[in-house]
Amino acid sequence: MSAVHFDTLITGGHVLTMDAGFGEITNGAIAITGERISWIGSAEDARSLTATSVLDAKGCLILPGLINTHCHAAMTMFRGLADDRPLQGFLNTVWAAEADQVTPASVAAAAALGAAEMALGGVTHFVDMYWHPAATIAAARKVGLSLTAGPVFVGFDGVDKTAWEDRLARVPGFIAQFQGQPGLDLRLMPHAAYTLDSDKLRAVAGLAEALGLGIHIHGAEAPWEMQMVAAQNDQQRPIGVFQKAGLLDRPLLIAHGVHLDEGDIDLLARTGAAISHCPLSNAKLASGTAPVAALRARGVTVALGTDGASSGNDLDMWKAMRHAGFMQILATGNPETLPARELVAMATREGAAALGIAAETGTLMAGKRADVIVIDLAAPHLTPSYDPYSTLVYAAGRDDVAHVFAAGRQIVRSKRLCADISDDIARVQYIANTLKTRKDTA
Template identity: 45%
Template sequence: MNLLFNNITVLPMTASLADEEKYFEASVGVQGKRITMVTRDADEVARFREACCGDLREVDGRGKLLMPGLINTHCHVAMTLMRGYADDIPLMEWLNGKIWPYEALIDRNDVQLGAELGIVEMLRGGVTTFVDMYWYEEAVADAAEKLGIRAVLSPCFVDARMEAFEEDLPATVAKAAKCDRLSVMIAPHAPYSCSEANLRRAAELSEKYGLPITIHLAETHDEERQIRERYGCSPVEMIDGFGLLKEGTIAAHCVHLSDSDRRTLLERGVSVAHNPQSNMKISSGVSPVATLLGEGVNVTIATDGPCSNNDLDMWEEMRSASFLQKLSAGDPCVIPAYELLRMATVGGAKAIGRGDELGQIKEGMLADVIVLDMETPHLYPRYDVVANLAYAAKASDVDMVVVNGEVLVDGGDVLGVDEMDLCRRVERRAKELDAMVK
């Protein structure tokens, strides 16, 4: 069914930071998978209605705002199963003592179950695309296909899983090729968890399949120390030498960077997935986001996994990103409100190589859009709608989510999902896994 968002406030994310008009009242039409009309002309709206020949749903835009869907550029969605399982401990202890022993027990069905829960959470918060990094990515693909979200599947490996990764990769690539909402990246876990041989192999497979890379990078002081002891260089220098840093690479975290490291990221065309809440929770440090942006690096917003955050709320993540940079820099002007929203939309689209189709509302773009209910106390008064969105909006303000022209969330509810049944199944399986790991 075609869609008409009538007389709605539109934040198209097409303006620059310097432009005065960043949002306006208009009508937006969707036909099939694409946005085909953005207009303030009543006659054009009438012609659009006529062209739809009755196959049209009209959305009354009064009190609402339309903007591009949010793009979460780094998460481990199936780790919803471990939300609250391992908190308040350092990263290496968290991984070695808690997470990896737990993950040794999970199977494909567990991953799909956890992914479904996480996708429902993201959809309710206005996420239309996410980049996942995990095992059993075919199961994540099944969850994404079932629920309608757009997903970038990134089969992940550590040294112990390299053989399974190579066996599974062709099937994941083949599965994604059958669905226009799915794509694939290759995900070596991190410089400290993969051998030189396996990191070089990842670069070879990237070239063989024509797939970009995503990797955890420069996340903690421990990682920096380990890599310098082992290779005599920084983590950035190390993986750059193995051919992993190139156009299309998404590097998650990038907290501990030298001047030279930052230049390398810029020169190679790498995008950074900034995960401020996870970095704070695990005490990884403060990524130099304001500096990276000022130097021209594409920095995006991400949640990381729900076991290290502990939610998948991009609105909280945006706010944390800005406030953390302002505090760290001692400058309240860094990362202004509109820049935050660009990072979560335009920046995310660029990072996944879809900047020509996603991240903005304009004619010809894919219809991945969200509607927020602005008639709520915490979004009044309206001196600046952009600032209200960046600093006061909540996931619960999302009223409608459209992906590829299909309505997935309506009235705040994810369509076709019995959420409480899903939650009960997750709780039951989580208790079983907890008993097994003990």
């Protein structure tokens, strides 16, 4: 082993592998070669190892990169535009702004801003559903994140001015262009059962099967959505609509899953569908509290997401972890419902499981993608630390993320982003100034 030379050696930190047994190495080290973790063990055993770059992580926690399983990264351009209103009012305002401002260029800039925000907060993979997905793919690569993305489907022309038949026809070409590219997981992205009728959902499911792809969709998010879907579908609930359309026959990730009854949960458990729980936007938009404890008790995989920055205002997975825990305590009256280490698991390995990429990422293990983050415990608010998981969930925040490696590439160094996104920030600010001027003069 001593004769092997590595690209990067991270040593001296407390390693949380986030495997099924919550394995820990108190004084640990991780070696990276190319895009992969090539060795993991004790810092004592690492003394004989050599590497081009050695990072001293003494006094730090080392864990897998966080996985944000539901996001609209480019919606950073609408951050704060439609606050203090329920989901339907929020959507009406944002949809109007999208029609005015969304282009491939604006999505590229705003998604780069979102990707940068996530990277600085320890996210190494995110799931994105938004217009012009090729622009978001380019933005993620610019910052260095991997992602899950794909064509978006709505039952109307949309801000990309694409008719339904054209939208379907363009999908195979998009998939052929991007399939197999490193760090990119492709899925089809139908918006929701209230923006797509059952025939269109069935068409998406058929396309997903033909292309061998999974699906990501919003579902059972808000009370008014439940009423609208029922009125449009003979009183069926969204999960029932998904089943009838064939969506549950494909690997399915459902964003939100707030309003689920026992029948819905049973169906999700039997079909293997996963939920992306977005507690911050659910609370802010008064959508409700998802039955996370009941879902997990039935074996449904529940991961965490931030939603877009226009609804949750930031893309902070640390807040999502903490808020998810607090909401379940309030909902169940039981402080033991969702322990801290389970919340960290939801933000790491459960996210990977929900996406079907657990063989690649989500835990720290030799051979897996080197998605690694280093949390500096030196701050006063992290002292003392009796338990690393409770410290992460109840005290730590994105400002404590010191270093981030995504697929072996260091994208955050000493709390600073390695990529230059200054032009993207300027473009997003210009869009915001335009929207604000119109809002103030309306």
